[in-house]
Structure formats: structure tokens, C-alpha cells
Amino acid sequence: MPFDHNDHYHRLLLRHVPSGASTALEVGCGTGKFARSLAGAGLDVDAVDPAADVLTVAKALGSPGPGRISYRQADIRSVALEPGHYDVISCLASLHHVPFDTVAALRDALAPNGVLLVLGLAKPGSVADRARWAAAVPGNVVARALVRVAEELGGGVDALPSPPVRAATMSLAQIRREAVRLLPGSRVRVLAFGATCSRIAQPERP
Numbered sequence: 001m002p003f004d005h006n007d008h009y010h011r012l013l014l015r016h017v018p019s020g021a022s023t024a025l026e027v028g029c030g031t032g033k034f035a036r037s038l039a040g041a042g043l044d045v046d047a048v049d050p051a052a053d054v055l056t057v058a059k060a061l062g063s064p065g066p067g068r069i070s071y072r073q074a075d076i077r078s079v080a081l082e083p084g085h086y087d088v089i090s091c092l093a094s095l096h097h098v099p100f101d102t103v104a105a106l107r108d109a110l111a112p113n114g115v116l117l118v119l120g121l122a123k124p125g126s127v128a129d130r131a132r133w134a135a136a137v138p139g140n141v142v143a144r145a146l147v148r149v150a151e152e153l154g155g156g157v158d159a160l161p162s163p164p165v166r167a168a169t170m171s172l173a174q175i176r177r178e179a180v181r182l183l184p185g186s187r188v189r190v191l192a193f194g195a196t197c198s199r200i201a202q203p204e205r206p
């Protein structure tokens, strides 16, 4: 696979999984790469995506265990989410496919101490944003080239189908504003390679 900055951040995201977590919801799972990472970390994962072709691949690849993965072909907005259920909810490059306020339903589906992890995309909205995004380009190009060379040396790999993509619709400033409104206590970080990472931890309930 060519270098993919979403995959690059799996380890960072996994570091935010609370200890003792056992249930996860992966929103817009694509070919299931992060669902398999969560299952590998021991979580049982409900993985949702409306795209049939990528789900076929995800199902064929199964789970590495010890956690199990249950795939469902659906639009996340039509899934009835049980309040207070999931220890981890993740959206990797998928939240911008739906209106941002979809996060309210995801927030409410978090168990006490649960975390919502969003690896997001933002469109440049200011000169500073443009400078940051431009600075990320050489890193992406170099990382892609290095991964390609490593794969060629290793005999190549089979490419998986690419999940549907969509351009970012909100600027970083808009995301920060909406996160304050809908996800109080959340943190938004800008990462290298041009992605953003948001994390909200649900307070422990008495």
C-alpha cells in the first residue's frame, strides 16, 4: 500500500484507548484497518460503513483477534446507538462525510470513561492553515517514496480497494468552534502530514 497518513496515526490513536476498554465503534471503517488494530488490542468492534465493496474486503480479512469484529453496511446516521455503551468510538477520515453534529450521537453513545477519537480533515481557512498544509506536503511525498521503496524491496504487496473519499468541508477554526459546542472538554490537535486529531473523554459517572 502507498503511504497513508491515516494508517500512520493508528499507534497514536491506540495510545488513547482507556485501559480495560472492551467495546468499540469504528465509524467509516473502509477496509477495516483500524477495526483490526482495535481488535488486536483486545476490543470487540462494531464497524460501520455504507460502501459495499470495501466492506467485502474488510469481512474477508476477518479479525486478528483477540477481539471480534462485527461489520455492518450502514450510514452511521441511521444506526440506533445505545446510549453509554462504547468505551471507544473512532472516526478516521470519515467524520467529514457526515454533518459535524453527528458527533452528538457518538458522544452520547460513549460509556463512562469512554473516548471519542477523530482523525480528521480540515480545509485551509486562514493563511496560517495554508502555510501549515504546505509544510506538510514534502513530508507526505518523502514518506510515500520511502514506503514505496521498502515495498519494492520486499517484493511488493497487493493493493486493497480505496474507500470513498470526500474533500474536507470545515476549516480548523470551524472544527474547534463546533467541538467546543458539541464536545465540551475535547482537545483538537494539528498533526504532521496535515491531519487533525480530536479526542473527547467522557467523564466518569458517579
Ligand SMILES: C[S@@+](CC[C@H](N)C(=O)[O-])C[C@H]1O[C@@H](n2cnc3c(N)ncnc32)[C@H](O)[C@@H]1O
Residues within 6 Å of the ligand: 006, 007, 027, 028, 029, 030, 031, 033, 034, 048, 049, 050, 051, 054, 074, 075, 076, 077, 091, 092, 093, 094, 097, 098, 163, 164, 165, 166
Ligand atoms: C476516506 S475513507 C476512510 C476509511 C478508513 N477509516 C481509513 O482510515 O482507511 C472514508 C470512509 O467513510 C465512509 N463513509 C462515508 N459516509 C459515511 C456514513 N454516512 N456513515 C459511515 N461511514 C461513512 C466511506 O464509505 C469511507 O469508507
